[in-house]
Amino acid sequence: MTDNTENTENAVGTKSTEPVERHSYDVVVIGAGGAGLRAAIEARHAGKRVAVISKSLFGKAHTVMAEGGAAAAMGNVNPKDNWQVHFRDTMRGGKFLNHFRMAELHAKEAPDRIWELETWGALFDRTKEGKISQRNFGGHEYPRLAHVGDRTGLELIRTLQQRVVALQQEDKASTGDYEANLRVFAETTIVRLLKDASGRIAGAVGYYRETGQFVVFEAPAVIMATGGIGRSYTVTSNSWEYTGDGHALALLAGAALVNMEFVQFHPTGMVWPPSVKGILVTESVRGDGGVLRNSEGKRFMFDYVPDVFRKQYAETEEEADRWYDDQENNRRPPELLPRDEVARSINSEVKAGRGTPNGGVFLDVSTRLPAEEIRRRLPSMYHQFKELADVDITAQPMEVGPTCHYVMGGIEVDPDTQGTVVPGLYAAGECSGGMHGSNRLGGNSLSDLLVFGRRAGLHAAEYIDGLGTAGKPAVAAADVDAALEEALAPLANADGENPYTLHHELQVTMNTLVGIIRKPEEVSEALTKLEEFKPRRTKVGAAGGRRFNPGWHVALDLRNMLIVSECVAKAALEREESRGGHTRDDHPAMSSKWRQINLICSLNEDGSGIDLKHQPIPTIRPDLLGLFEVSELQKYFTDEELTVLGDSAEPVAEAKPAGEAKPAAEPEVKSEPATESKAEAKSEPEAKPEAKTEPAPIPGQSNGEKAADTAADKVAEKSTEKSATAEAEEQTAQAEAEAQTEDAETAAEEK
C-alpha cells in the first residue's frame, strides 16, 4: 500500500487558493504522548491505517516529564494488593467524583498494560526476585508504582516510540513501505476537526509547523490525546504543548467537557530563579525527609494540621523525625499532608509575610540527610537545582511554591469506549475527563493513559468496522475553507497585536483570579477579562511568514487557551463547594449534594462562548460501593444515596445521631440535580452498555457531611492543640473525609 497523498493539490475541492495536502486514514490520533501512542498502536494492531499527529518532535511529548511511576496493582511487592484496593484508593483520591466505571477499568487493567509494556522492552527497577518493583506513593495503600528511577515517563514514551518503530519495520517487510499503516506526522498542529453532514467525524485539518502548509486528514475516527491546559497559567509545570488543544477542538466539534474546575496545583514547584518558576520539585523530597520552613526558620506545617488529621500526623518535630525510621510506632510528618492542604498552607505563610525573598517557602533536605544520601536518593532534583538555580540542595534549602500541574476535567467520554457524543470522536489521557474525579493520585496518570489509550484505539477500530464500506463520512469543502481562513487571519494581520502580550495577560488573569483559592468576585472578574480578550484574539498579528513562525502558532493556540480558560472559570464560579482541585474561599467545605453533580461545558449556540449545565453523576454500582465501609461513604454521600446498598450495608447506627449532633456548615446547592438532569443531560455517547448515568439522583439531606463534622469533633477532643487557623476548622468535614485518603499524594511525581 502506498501513501495516497495528493501533494500540493487542492484535492478536497475547497474554494481557497491555498494548496492543501490531503491524506486518508482510518484513524487519526491527535497527540503523540503516552495516550496517543498507545491508542495508535492498538488501532494498528486492529488492522487499521493510523496517522499520529504530533505538535512537537516524535518522542518529546509531555509524558517524558513524569518521574514517579505508573500505578498498577500487580502485587509484586505486597501480594495483598489487588484491583479493588486500587479502585478504592482512586475514588478516595478523587473525593468520589470519579466516574466509577473508569476507575474500575483502570484498576483492573493497569497491571496488564504494565506487563505488556515490559514485554515490549520497557526498563523497570526490579524486586529481588527479578519482577517489576513497585514503590510506595501517596494515597496508594500498598507499594504500587512500577518505575524506573525517577524517569518513568521518559522510559514509557520511549518504549511506545520503539514499538511504533518496530511496527513500521514489520510493515516495511510486508509492504515495502515503513509508513504504510502507521505514520507519525511530527511538528504538525490540528486547527479544526471536520464532520460530515450528519454530524459524524470526517477528519481534521491542520498545518505543518515547518512549512506552514495546510494538510487535511480524512478519517472516520479521530482520537484526541492532547494532554492538559497548564500553559494558560503563569506558573505551571507543564510544557509548551499544553494549550488545551484537544479540549477546545472537541468542544468546537460538539463534544462536552466535564468538571473543568478541577485543576491540580502541586504544592512544590520551583520559584527561583524566575525563569524556572513552576518547574516541579518532586514530592519524594518530602517523602525522604525534606521539611518546609518559613522565613523565620519555623517548620510551619505543624501549625496547619487540621484537627481531624491529628491522629495520623505527628505533633512534634521529634516524633515526625522518628517516623522515617519507624513508621509503625510514630505518626507522619505534617509535610506529608494531602497536596491541597500543603499548597494552601504555603499560600497562607507567604500571604502572612513569612515567605522567602522570592515568594515561596523553604524546602530543606540539606540539614536532614548526608549530602551523599541526597545525591543518591534525589539525583534529578540535585541536578535540577544545581544546573537551573545554582542551588546545591545538599547545602542549601530550596525555595518552592504551588504550581499548576494537571487538569482533572476534560472531554466527556463513555467510560468503556472513550467515545464522545460526536460519532467517531474519542479521547484518552489527560484531555479526557472523569477518571480522576476532583483530584488525581500520583502514579495514576501513566496507568490512565495506557489503559484508556488502548481502549480508545480498540473502540475507534470497532467503530470503523461498524461503518461498513459505504458509510465513510465525507469532508465538506466549505468547512476546510473556513478553517483555512481562520488560521490564516493572523498572517494577514501583520500589524496586529503581539500574540505573546495577550497570552501573557491571559496567564496572569488565570493565575491570579482562578488559581488555587477561588473567590467568586475574582472569578467573575476573570470572566469579564476573558470576554475582553476574545475580540483582541481575533486581531492579533504574526509577522514573519509561514515557515516555522512561532508567533503565528501562538496566535492560533490562543483560541484554544481562551476556550479552556472560560470553561475553567465558569465551572469554578458555579461549583459552590471545596473539593480536591477546587477550593472556594466562600464555600470551604465539601458538599454531598454537589458530589451528585457533574458540571458540563459545551459550545453555545452561536459559538461565541460556553454554556454550562448540571448533570447528575452516574450512580456507582452497589457492588463497587460495597467495597467501602459505610461509615466512610457517609462522609461523601447522602443517606438516601446509600440506601441502594440495601440491608447488607445499611448506614451504621452510630453515625445517625452523629449526623444530628451539629448543624453542618454546608454550602447551599443551587439546583436540584434531578430536575436539571432530565431536561439537560446530554445524551451520552452511544454504544455504551455503561452509559448508565441517570441514576435518578436523590435530592436529600446531606447527613454525610454532618456525620463527618462530628467525627471530626471527636478527633479534636483528643488533640491538645487548637487548630492554628480558622480556615482549617472550616475545612474539618472535608479534611476528615480526606483522612481516609491519608497522604493522598505524598510521594513523588505523578504524571
Add this chain to the structure above:
Amino acid sequence: MSTATVQEHVETSASGKAGIEMMTITVRIRRYNPEVDAAPHWVDYQVTADPTARILDSLHKIKWEQDGSLTFRRSCAHGVCGSDAMRINGKNRLACKALVKDLNPTKPITVEPIQGLPVLKDLVVDMEPFFQAYRDVKPFLIAHGNEPTRERIQSQKDRDRFDDTTKCILCAACTTSCPVFWADGQYFGPAAIVNAHRFIFDSRDDGANERLEILNDREGVWRCRTTFNCTEACPRGIQITQAIAEVKRALITRRVI
C-alpha cells in the same frame, strides 16, 4: 539537624538571591529564513538577563519582545525532552540547561544550530537523518520464544548493566558534536550506537547479533575515533565513548557481557 545551620542557610539564601542584579547581554544568533535569506547570517540582540537564568529564557525574551519569528525548538524546558540542543559559545548544550553566568556574558554569547544536519530555519535543523540512524539500529526489544503472561524476570544487576544508555533523550547533542559525523553524514553517530547498546546489553533481548552486524558496517562503530566529544556534549552525562567501546569489544569477542 540544628536550627543554627538552617538559619545560616536561610540567610545565605536570602542575601545571595535578593542581591542578584540583572545585566544586559548580547546574544548573537545565527538566523536563517529560507523564504527570504540567501544564506545564514549573525544577528545581535541586546537583552536584559538574570545571570542565573538560562539561555533559553533570553531566546524567549527575544522572541516575545523583539522578533516573534525567531524559531527554535523547546518543550519541557528542564532537560528531559531533549528538544533544544544548540551550539552555544561553540559547544553543544541544551538551551534550557545553559546558564547565562556560565557563558561569559561580558562578550556576545553565540547561539547557532547544531552542526551536521540541514538547517530548516534559524536554530531548527532537520532531525530526520538523526532519527533514521536511530531507527536503523532496531531500537526495540527483539525476543524469541513465547511471550510471558506477566513480566519477564530480570535481576536488578542485569537491569543495571545497561542503565546508563537508557538515559538518552535523543537530543542529538552527541551526534552533532562528532567530527566524524560532520564529515560523513552516513555515519550512524554516537546516539544511534548508544541506543543499540541499550538493547545489546539488555538480558531480555535476543537481537544482539543482528544489531552488532548492523554496527559492523563501514558506517558503524569502527568510524568512531574516540574523541570523547560526544561524552562531553551529553546533557545526561551518559558515558557514550565507553558505550561505543563496549560495542566494539562485543564485536571483537562476540560476547555480550
